[in-house]
Amino acid sequence: MAHAIDIAHDDQPATGIKRWLFATNHKDIGTMYLVFSLIMFFVGGTMAMIIRAELFEPGLQFVDPGFFNEMTTMHALVMIFGAVMPAFVGLANWMIPLQLGAPDMALPRMNNFSFWILPFAFTLLLSTLFVPGGAPAGGWTMYPPLSLQFGDSFPMMIFAIHLMGISSIMGAINVIVTILNMRAPGMPLLKMPLFCWSWLITAYLLIAVMPVLAGVVTMLLTDHFFKTSFFNAAGGGDPLMFEHIFWFFGHPEVYIMILPAFGVISEIIPTFSRKPLFGATSMIYAIASIAFLSFIVWGHHMFADGMPLAAQMFFMMSTMLIAVPTGVKVFNWTATMWRGSLSFEPPMLFAIGFLFMFTIGGFSGVMLALVPADYQYNQSYFVVAHFHYVLVPGAVFAIMGAVYYWLPKWTGNMYSMTLAKTHFWLSTIFVNVLFFPQHFLGLAGMPRRIPDYAVQFTDWNMVSSIGAFGFGLSQILFAIAIIQCVRGGQKATAKVWGGATPTGLEWTIPSPAPYHSFTTAPEIH
Amino acid sequence: MEAPQQPVRRANRRLITGLLVMVLGSFAFGWALVPLYSAFCRLTGVGNAEAKAGREVVHDTIDPNRFITIEFVANPASVGSFDFRPKVAEMRIHPGKLYDTQFYAKNLTAGPEIAQAVPSLAPSSAWKYFHKTECFCFSTQKFAVGEGRWMPVRFIVDPSLPVNIDRLTLSYTFFDTTQSAGRG
Ligand code: HEM
Ligand SMILES: [Cu+2]
Numbered sequence: 134m135a136h137a138i139d140i141a142h143d144d145q146p147a148t149g150i151k152r153w154l155f156a157t158n159h160k161d162i163g164t165m166y167l168v169f170s171l172i173m174f175f176v177g178g179t180m181a182m183i184i185r186a187e188l189f190e191p192g193l194q195f196v197d198p199g200f201f202n203e204m205t206t207m208h209a210l211v212m213i214f215g216a217v218m219p220a221f222v223g224l225a226n227w228m229i230p231l232q233l234g235a236p237d238m239a240l241p242r243m244n245n246f247s248f249w250i251l252p253f254a255f256t257l258l259l260s261t262l263f264v265p266g267g268a269p270a271g272g273w274t275m276y277p278p279l280s281l282q283f284g285d286s287f288p289m290m291i292f293a294i295h296l297m298g299i300s301s302i303m304g305a306i307n308v309i310v311t312i313l314n315m316r317a318p319g320m321p322l323l324k325m326p327l328f329c330w331s332w333l334i335t336a337y338l339l340i341a342v343m344p345v346l347a348g349v350v351t352m353l354l355t356d357h358f359f360k361t362s363f364f365n366a367a368g369g370g371d372p373l374m375f376e377h378i379f380w381f382f383g384h385p386e387v388y389i390m391i392l393p394a395f396g397v398i399s400e401i402i403p404t405f406s407r408k409p410l411f412g413a414t415s416m417i418y419a420i421a422s423i424a425f426l427s428f429i430v431w432g433h434h435m436f437a438d439g440m441p442l443a444a445q446m447f448f449m450m451s452t453m454l455i456a457v458p459t460g461v462k463v464f465n466w467t468a469t470m471w472r473g474s475l476s477f478e479p480p481m482l483f484a485i486g487f488l489f490m491f492t493i494g495g496f497s498g499v500m501l502a503l504v505p506a507d508y509q510y511n512q513s514y515f516v517v518a519h520f521h522y523v524l525v526p527g528a529v530f531a532i533m534g535a536v537y538y539w540l541p542k543w544t545g546n547m548y549s550m551t552l553a554k555t556h557f558w559l560s561t562i563f564v565n566v567l568f569f570p571q572h573f574l575g576l577a578g579m580p581r582r583i584p585d586y587a588v589q590f591t592d593w594n595m596v597s598s599i600g601a602f603g604f605g606l607s608q609i610l611f612a613i614a615i616i617q618c619v620r621g622g623q624k625a626t627a628k629v630w631g632g633a634t635p636t637g638l639e640w641t642i643p644s645p646a647p648y649h650s651f652t653t654a655p656e657i658h
Numbered sequence: 659m660e661a662p663q664q665p666v667r668r669a670n671r672r673l674i675t676g677l678l679v680m681v682l683g684s685f686a687f688g689w690a691l692v693p694l695y696s697a698f699c700r701l702t703g704v705g706n707a708e709a710k711a712g713r714e715v716v717h718d719t720i721d722p723n724r725f726i727t728i729e730f731v732a733n734p735a736s737v738g739s740f741d742f743r744p745k746v747a748e749m750r751i752h753p754g755k756l757y758d759t760q761f762y763a764k765n766l767t768a769g770p771e772i773a774q775a776v777p778s779l780a781p782s783s784a785w786k787y788f789h790k791t792e793c794f795c796f797s798t799q800k801f802a803v804g805e806g807r808w809m810p811v812r813f814i815v816d817p818s819l820p821v822n823i824d825r826l827t828l829s830y831t832f833f834d835t836t837q838s839a840g841r842g
Contacts, residue, residue: 302681306678306681310673314666314669314670315666340677340680340681343684344685345685348689363692371695378688378692382688441702441704444704
């Protein structure tokens with residue numbers, strides 16, 4: 134840390150590979166996180182295409198069931214820990230200092246370290262595909278005793294998860310220290326942009342639950358190698374306890390993936406509605422109460438596992454309670470657009486898509502929260518439909534919206550609006566073709582995590598697979614739009630969205646953002 | 659430039675220390691959940707605590723004044739497939755004590771066989787008082803052509819068996835599962 138300040142004073146980026154290996158500049162590190170995330174998005178996406186190809190028809194066509202299970206497990210791990218979480222950390226790195234008027238993140242060295250852990254972690258995780266016994270195949274939730282039966286991949290997966298956890302915790306510490314200590318003078322916490330607010334709360338969530346995940350996977354490890362019996366009934370342990378501890382991490386984890394998305398949407402919608410965010414302070418309280426509630430709802434993942442009636446009632450009520458602050462947010466975004474002077478640039482399209490489709494996921498969540506209904510829905514494709522609606526047109530659309538919103542600020546160039554809009558419309562159409570039929574399949578009784586299914590499910594599975602291929606191919610447009618924009622294009626102005634009303638300090642500096650910005654703190658009025 | 663940096667750096671260090679303590683606290687909390695859950699289950703009786711307690715009771719008292727007659731019956735599922743019979747037709751036992759007996763099976767068919775015994779108890783209301791600690795019916799049994807062998811059963815009758823019951827019939831049906839076992 135002692136040298137961090139001197140490094141920040143270097144005027145020009147180092148050249149070649151050194152610039153990236155030894156990066157301490159928040160913009161360089163943000164870029165690396167985002168590129169890494171995009172690569173993982175395509176890796177995880179390829180796995181999803183394999184899954185949907187196999188499910189196009191009943192029977193076993195392309196892969197054997199064991200490999201199918203490896204694909205579902207790895208797809209989830211790669212998308213959650215490799216695509217969505219690093220994308221938000223990348224956005225945080227780029228935008229938090231710019232929005233706060235800070236010269237850099239507070240802890241640049243640690244920042245470098247927390248990024249460079251990730252390529253190692255994922256090389257380790259992905260290399261399990263080539264070890265004897267194959268990759269982990271028991272689901273990303275790693276329930277014992279099944280997960281204890283993985284082959285050589287087992288310790289590799291656990292170690293990879295440890296590394297990812299360390300990386301996220303360091304990232305979270307960095308965000309909190311930056312936000313609490315590096316704001317430009319004259320920016321009180323409550324006047325801070327909502328993207329920073331959502332990240333501040335997310336960072337606390339990360340600190341609270343990533344260590345619990347590290348603990349529970351360590352218990353799996355000792356059960357496997359050191360003959361402990363945390364989850365082994367024969368030795369006096371309890372496999373059900375794994376689920377309790379895992380979901381104590383797991384539910385806050387899903388909010389770790391959505392709260393920064395809320396922050397992004399709260400930036401985009403006011404800009405293109407040309408109105409300030411409706412109820413900005415209530416937005417902050419809503420995020421905070423969602424974060425708090427997320428700690429007391431984990432039991433909704435275990436309703437069907439055997440649980441006393443009182444506990445089922447408690448978890449059902451607390452889960453449905455989350456819909457209240459979530460509803461406040463959806464209401465406020467809608468109210469911001471109400472009588473606004475709307476325009477539909479790509480970021481706004483993604484934000485509106487988010488608003489509609491995330492809400493569909495919220496509704497199916499409330500259905501799943503009803504204990505008697507969940508007895509039927511759990512472990513079915515209905516759950517798959519639910520979490521994909523909140524994660525794909527939810528979290529992923531918010532990330533894409535954020536990239537389209539700030540990309541001109543990062544590169545100094547405008548991207549092709551036509552390409553981006555085409556990307557949006559194709560993604561939106563196909564994501565619904567892909568996931569909406571899965572609601573029907575689930576309600577009709579098709580279980581999740583199976584490579585083959587009863588013939589009556591064929592039609593909707595074919596529709597879903599066609600949607601999947603369409604969605605997957607559409608993402609190539611995303612990559613093209615980004616690459617073109619990095620290469621060149623029409624020059625962006627400092628305000629970028631000059632026709633609209635972007636607010637925030639990031640729009641007061643030129644585009645592209647200079648390598649060193651806000652070396653002297655800005656004046657805030 | 660240096661002067662204003664100092665207080666910030668000190669504040670950073672304080673904050674980082676606090677956050678690291680939170681990280682360690684969360685990690686410790688994750689592990690603490692293990693004893694917390696057992697304590698919770700013990701105090702509230704949630705989970706299988708009751709069942710565990712019940713299991714211990716079975717072993718503690720042998721009732722030397724009470725006799726129960728157990729009859730053993732063996733049925734091959736189809737004629738001519740197995741020679742299947744108990745070692746003894748009946749036993750007089752005390753509740754609460756562990757007993758052993760055996761059943762004999764011999765493969766009469768022309769090929770190797772896999773079979774599984776399915777138990778049944780009369781009166782069926784006595785099932786929950788009749789505990790098999792070991793039984794050849796727990797798993798499938800493989801037989802080579804012409805192979806015959808003795809297979810063990812160990813059982814204990816719960817002393818809380820209602821007093822109106824003094825006779826139990828344990829019957830096994832020996833099913834040929836070669837077909838379904840082969841499929842897997
Ligand atoms: C109104 C808000 C929400 C409610 C009421 C809700 C409720 C539920 C319930 C009850 C389940 C368990 C279903 C089962 O396994 O039977 C579930 C699963 C899940 N939810 Fe949500 N949810 C909400 C929002 C979200 C959000 C915002 C995300 C992520 C961004 C999310 C991600 C997931 C995931 C990943 C699973 C499945 C985990 C697994 O079993 O692999 N949910 N949700
Ligand atoms: Cu949950």
